[in-house]
Amino acid sequence: MKAPIFALVDCDNFFVSCERIFRPDLTDHPVVVLSSNDGCAVSRSNEAKKLGIPMGAPAFKYQELFKQHQVAKFSANFELYGNISRRITELLTTVTPRIEIYSVDESFLDLSELPIADYAVWGHSVRAAILQWTGVPVSIGIASSKTLAKLASNRAKKLPELGGVLNLINNPDTDMYLESVAVQDIWGIGRQLAPKLRAEGIDNALKLSKMYPKLAKQLTGIRGRQTVTELDGISCFPITLGSQRPKTILRSRTFGEDTNSSHIVESALASFATTAAFRLRRSGQLAKQIGIFVDTNRFKPGFRRWTKNMSYRTPIADTGQLINDAVSMFGEIYNTGVAYHRAGVWLQDFVPDDQLQIDIFGNTNIHEHDTSQKRMQAIDSLNERYGKHTVHYATQDLARQWQPKRKLCSPRYTTDLNELPKAKIVHTTNK
Ligand SMILES: [Mg+2]
Numbered sequence: 001m002k003a004p005i006f007a008l009v010d011c012d013n014f015f016v017s018c019e020r021i022f023r024p025d026l027t028d029h030p031v032v033v034l035s036s037n038d039g040c041a042v043s044r045s046n047e048a049k050k051l052g053i054p055m056g057a058p059a060f061k062y063q064e065l066f067k068q069h070q071v072a073k074f075s076a077n078f079e080l081y082g083n084i085s086r087r088i089t090e091l092l093t094t095v096t097p098r099i100e101i102y103s104v105d106e107s108f109l110d111l112s113e114l115p116i117a118d119y120a121v122w123g124h125s126v127r128a129a130i131l132q133w134t135g136v137p138v139s140i141g142i143a144s145s146k147t148l149a150k151l152a153s154n155r156a157k158k159l160p161e162l163g164g165v166l167n168l169i170n171n172p173d174t175d176m177y178l179e180s181v182a183v184q185d186i187w188g189i190g191r192q193l194a195p196k197l198r199a200e201g202i203d204n205a206l207k208l209s210k211m212y213p214k215l216a217k218q219l220t221g222i223r224g225r226q227t228v229t230e231l232d233g234i235s236c237f238p239i240t241l242g243s244q245r246p247k248t249i250l251r252s253r254t255f256g257e258d259t260n261s262s263h264i265v266e267s268a269l270a271s272f273a274t275t276a277a278f279r280l281r282r283s284g285q286l287a288k289q290i291g292i293f294v295d296t297n298r299f300k301p302g303f304r305r306w307t308k309n310m311s312y313r314t315p316i317a318d319t320g321q322l323i324n325d326a327v328s329m330f331g332e333i334y335n336t337g338v339a340y341h342r343a344g345v346w347l348q349d350f351v352p353d354d355q356l357q358i359d360i361f362g363n364t365n366i367h368e369h370d371t372s373q374k375r376m377q378a379i380d381s382l383n384e385r386y387g388k389h390t391v392h393y394a395t396q397d398l399a400r401q402w403q404p405k406r407k408l409c410s411p412r413y414t415t416d417l418n419e420l421p422k423a424k425i426v427h428t429t430n431k
Pocket residue numbers: 010011012013014105106
């Protein structure tokens with residue numbers, strides 16, 4: 001077996017970069033993308049970072065600064081970001097099928113079996129291809145462990161002279177790069193472990209890489225010891241191919257406005273049950289438990305949360321049944337005097353959908369289960385072919401008022417035929 005070599009491909013300011021693909025006028029201009037209900041900044045362009053807008057900045061507090069510097073603001077357009085993310089993954093899969101999708105904007109690639117003569121040259125060519133084919137700038141770190149690849153991509157992002165790529169394989173400057181990364185910025189260390197390490201005089205990645213593994217384990221546990229080994233160039237965390245099956249699925253949202261209408265909350269719960277059930281079927285699983293929660297506003301006095309859950313003898317993935325149960329559980333806790341602010345549906349206790357157990361009491365109705373599976377397959381394929389809500393349950397429609405506000409949302413350029421970008425051709429005649 002060859003020595004492990006990893007690349008981490010990490011999109012720069014991902015949501016902002018997606019917005020800029022179709023708004024080239026915003027290049028070099030400060031841009032922020034705001035979270036649900038346009039509350040907080042969740043992605044910032046480099047120009048916005050330079051203005052001192054921190055991650056998670058509440059939009060209402062920065063209104064003046066936004067105005068003064070004409071910061072372009074967008075509501076999060078998850079249809080667009082999800083689509084661009086899939087395009088980048090598809091492109092990377094053509095480089096190697098040995099890919100681990102780590103998050104919406106980061107993937108690890110296993111390069112150990114690829115015939116690459118010069119890793120830095122390879123990195124620059126992949127970076128250029130992604131930029132040309134999708135319009136998104138990325139940073140690439142290449143190293144003999146995932147932790148080092150993460151660190152290298154962080155340096156590639158922060159140091160403009162690297163042009164977006166840093167290769168640490170046989171790089172004589174490796175120690176210098178390690179020294180320049182603070183201990184809390186190392187993957188797997190974070191805010192909780194960092195103070196303990198700093199108290200021992202270990203404040204950067206180079207010092208941590210030279211720590212005795214025994215002491216590292218005492219201070220930070222097994223994961224910390226592995227991080228030290230990884231920083232020393234020895235891989236402990238192998239690549240995880242494909243996407244893992246989730247163990248729980250949660251769908252929740254803060255409403256656009258507080259409400260005490262049962263119809264509005266039911267419609268929200270029905271939508272969450274629908275998307276959760278779709279995700280469940282996609283992962284090839286059935287659920288044995290469903291739960292719901294409803295909240296008042298936690299920032300107002302008298303905050304309360306109500307939860308309910310129920311179990312199924314026969315595990316299911318049927319949207320209609322799950323909606324029914326979510327709505328009737330809400331019926332049991334509904335109170336006309338409450339201003340509901342947020343709600344959610346979760347599914348858990350999963351089994352693979354090809355391993356439906358027939359219980360000894362004969363409670364499993366196989367015929368009913370098969371009919372439900374076929375119905376769901378039909379709905380999913382229609383919705384995949386003709387668009388998200390082509391076939392849906394009526395409860396979802398009772399009221400759409402619960403939906404979060406997205407006043408500043410850009411068009412769904414890549415996923416909706418009615419919102420395609422328009423191009424103008426200007427004809428000029430040279431004299
Ligand atoms: Mg990123």
